Structure formats: C-alpha cells, structure tokens
Amino acid sequence: MPVFKKPAIGTIGSAVVSIAPAIAPGPSAQVLRKLADLAIDGVSLLPGARHSAGHALEHKTGDVEAAINALVMSHTAMAGAQGFVTNLGGLVSTVVAVPANLAGVAVVQTRLVASIAHLRGYNLDDPRVREAIWMVLLGRRGVEELVGKGKLPSSPMGVATAPVSDPRLEQQIAEQVLRTLAARTSGKQTVALIGKRIPILGGGVGLAADGWATWAVAEYAKHEFIVRRRTGRPHGPEA
Numbered sequence: 001m002p003v004f005k006k007p008a009i010g011t012i013g014s015a016v017v018s019i020a021p022a023i024a025p026g027p028s029a030q031v032l033r034k035l036a037d038l039a040i041d042g043v044s045l046l047p048g049a050r051h052s053a054g055h056a057l058e059h060k061t062g063d064v065e066a067a068i069n070a071l072v073m074s075h076t077a078m079a080g081a082q083g084f085v086t087n088l089g090g091l092v093s094t095v096v097a098v099p100a101n102l103a104g105v106a107v108v109q110t111r112l113v114a115s116i117a118h119l120r121g122y123n124l125d126d127p128r129v130r131e132a133i134w135m136v137l138l139g140r141r142g143v144e145e146l147v148g149k150g151k152l153p154s155s156p157m158g159v160a161t162a163p164v165s166d167p168r169l170e171q172q173i174a175e176q177v178l179r180t181l182a183a184r185t186s187g188k189q190t191v192a193l194i195g196k197r198i199p200i201l202g203g204g205v206g207l208a209a210d211g212w213a214t215w216a217v218a219e220y221a222k223h224e225f226i227v228r229r230r231t232g233r234p235h236g237p238e239a
Contacts (some may be wrong), residue, residue, distance in 0.1 A: 032134055035103060039110035040124050045152035046107070049124065057119065059222030064119050064227075072218040075112040079105060106181055109137055109214050113221040118144040121161060121228035131170055132160035134177050136221045139213075142180055153175065156224040 042048035047055075056067035113133045114124055122129045135143055135156040150234040153159070153169065 007091055012116075025206055029171040032106075032174040032177055033130075033170075035106045036114075036133065039107045040114050040130075042181045043107065046111070049111045050118055052111060053115040053118045056115070068116050068119055068222065071112060071115050072084055072215065075108055075218070076211050076215045079108045079214035086137065105210055106137065106177075108210075109217050112214065112218055113137070113225075116218065116221045117160075122225060125142070126160075127165045127170065128162055129160050131165070131173050132224070133155035133221075134173050135159060136224060137177050138180050139216060140188070141221045142176075146176060156220075204225045208221070 005222045037220065039160050042051060053067065057064065060066040060070060109199065110133060113136045117133060118124055119130060124130070124133075133156075138146065143152060143155060143195065152173065154162070159169070159173075163206075
C-alpha cells in the first residue's frame with residue numbers, strides 16, 4: 001500500500017520529462033549530484049526522500065523495517081509506472097527521451113535508496129553517504145566487478161563509513177553509475193524499436209525492467225546500509 005499521496009501516472013511522467021533539460025549538460029558528477037538533490041530534496045509533485053521516509057514511518061507506527069518494506073513496494077510500482085509511461089509514449093526512441101527515462105529511473109531509485117539509508121540512521125547530507133547511495137544503483141554484481149577491477153575502492157558500506165571523503169571518488173562513481181543507467185536505457189530502447197508496430201511492447205518492457213531493477217537496488221541497499229541507530233526515530237524535521 002502506498003505510504004504517501006501517490007501522484008497520478010501522468011504527472012510522474014511529466015515531472016520526469018520536465019527535469020531532463022536541467023540534468024543533460026555537464027560533467028558526470030554534476031549531473032548525478034543534481035539527480036541526487038532532486039531525489040533527496042524533492043522535485044515537482046514528488047516529495048523528497050526524507051519526506052517519503054517520514055510518512056512511511058508514521059504510517060507503520062514507528063516500525064523502521066516495516067516502513068522500508070512499504071517504501072520498496074511503492075517505489076517499485078512507481079518505477080514500473082514511470083517506465084511504462086515514457087516507453088509507451090514513444091519517448092525512449094528519441095534523442096531527448098533517453099536522458100528523460102534515465103533521469104526518471106535514477107530519481108526514483110535514488111529516492112528509495114536514500115529513504116532506506118535515512119531510516120537506518122545515515123546522514124543524507126554527508127557526501128560519503130551520497131556517494132554510497134549512487135554506488136547502490138550499480139547493483140551488487142556491478143559493484144563487485146568494479147571493485148575487482150580496481151575501478152572502485154570498496155563496497156557502498158565501506159564508502160559510507162570511510163574516515164574521510166575523497167573528492168576524486170565522486171567523479172569516478174558518477175561516471176560508472178551514469179554509464180550503467182544509460183546502458184540499461186539503451187537496452188530497453190532497442191526492444192522498443194523492435195516492437196515499433198506493437199506499441200504496448202515498449203511499455204511492457206519499461207514496466208518490467210524498471211520495476212525489477214528498482215526492487216533489486218532496494219534489496220542491495222538494505223544489505224549495505226546496516227542499522228546505525230540503536231533506538232528511536234530518524235532525526236530531522238521530516239523524519
């Protein structure tokens with residue numbers, strides 16, 4: 001059951017498309033930082049991660065893990081709906097639509113991962129935590145492969161709890177995350193083009209791919225962001 005006032009599917013798609021021009025240009029870290037700001041602080045009719053976490057916690061009467069499970073369900077459904085709208089509308093087959101779809105998936109997934117981290121006791125304003133949130137979007141296998149190749153220093157948990165923040169790491173992580181998200185979007189675009197004469201196919205691919213990927217990202221986030229708070233509610237005005 002949704003734990004916040006759920007925007008209509010059309011407004012989700014509109015909000016996603018409206019932010020695409022703002023995130024298109026610039027270095028990878030700048031782009032991903034903008035996406036993180038939108039996801040954590042909120043965009044248009046989509047309230048931010050702290051707000052989402054606070055409402056979920058209130059709905060589940062203070063049970064953190066129940067709130068997290070509810071957030072996973074609602075965001076998985078939201079990602080599926082967003083993917084369905086953008087693909088079904090044919091937007092993913094145009095140059096402009098690829099960043100719009102990428103942005104939509106990234107915002108929904110970042111919002112979910114940030115909400116989980118917040119509920120587990122992590123400071124979303126800490127750059128190390130934000131870098132760890134980005135890393136989770138790569139998925140467990142992606143992170144393990146990059147760590148094995150020496151392209152990333154550690155797991156998301158290792159980055160989130162590192163003694164100091166490394167400014168160079170932000171750009172390194174951002175490049176890997178955007179490359180991975182773009183590859184996933186391109187894969188859906190190819191299938192949508194193959195099914196050009198059957199429009200519903202593109203929507204189905206978007207719904208299934210984005211929904212499944214969001215669920216997998218959430219499971220990885222739950223594994224990496226272990227509980228840091230002994231008792232009590234998350235801190236902050238929207239917690």
